[in-house]
Amino acid sequence: MSQSSNKARILLALQALQNDSNLSLRRAAEIYEVGRMQLWRRHNGIQSRRDSGPNLRRLSDLEEQTVVQFIPNLDSQGFPSRQRFVEEMANSLLADRDASPVGKRWAHNFVKRQPELKTRIFRRYDYQRAKCEDPTIIRGWFRLVQNTIAKYSIQSGDIWNFDETGFMMGLIQSGMVVTGSERQGRPKSVQPGNREWITAIPAINAEGQSIPPFIISSGQYHLANWYRESNLPADWVIATSQNG
Incomplete structure (x- = not known):
């Protein structure tokens, strides 16, 4: 049974359910020879994984690439993106063309299917220490050192x-230590x-x-x-x- 033929019968079954309020989902699945669970999912607006491919994605390839490139850029500046922010970026792009916002699980699924992205546990970083690694601030210091070296031939x-x-x-x-295999819990080492x-x-x-x-x-x-x-x-x- 071909995939296109199965899709056609599902569409016919959905149309029959819409036209006949007395027709049960089980009976429609039997008449059009389609899977009852598959028909139920489509009847409730749930797309199959195959049908939710690139052609049915909420963002275009260019829009997705824009989001993918923007996330590492923010991370390099010390502002890693939460999934909520990824969702807001997508909704901002969709709003520009008057499209409806993405669903609650969109950001999670988007990150999973992008090989360039990965979720990690972040750690806090002190603001004063972060400023010491700011390229703009550091660049000025190195420029001063370079000019001083050149001026005095150091x-x-x-x-x-x-x-x-x-x-x-x-x-x-x-650190890593060796203990008996029967030991329960983490070993302790007494400090001097x-x-x-x-x-x-x-x-x-x-x-x-x-x-x-x-x-x-x-x-x-x-x-x-x-x-x-x-x-x-x-x-x-x-x-x-x-x-x-």
Whole structure:
């Protein structure tokens, strides 16, 4: 039985149901030899997957491509789109040609059939930190650095960057461990009682050369075991301060 012949009989059955209010859906399916469930779906306005292909999509190919290209552009600027916004974009395009809005599940189905798109769980990002990654702001800083280098003929080996970072001794990070297969729940690892802070100041230049880091520990005096029992390189500099 061909697909076109089946569609024709469904249309005849639908027309018969419309013309005869006493005709039951079951009887119409028997008369026109079509599936009762298929006829019921069409009678209630539900399209088959085959019939809901490109020719019956709410947006044209160009409109869909516009939405697909716009979503990654927003994401790159730190404004990932929720499905509600995707739906609003589609409705805006449809409103321009006086078409009815999309359904509640349209955005979900649209994302699923677009290989360029994918739903993910987003994470919050601090506004001040985001500004530090704004290309417009960063570009001005690099332009100033570039002009300064050119003005004073500064060599790459004379351009240094240093960073100050602090970390707590005895703080265990989460990681992969091996346990017995019968164990229930996540294993726990007891942290040492040492909660002292250490500050490290490393430095590296634009040619990739580095100088030994400067390590600051909390305390007033240097301890002998820092030098005798540790694996720190001999050229690392160790100092003390009240807070580390």
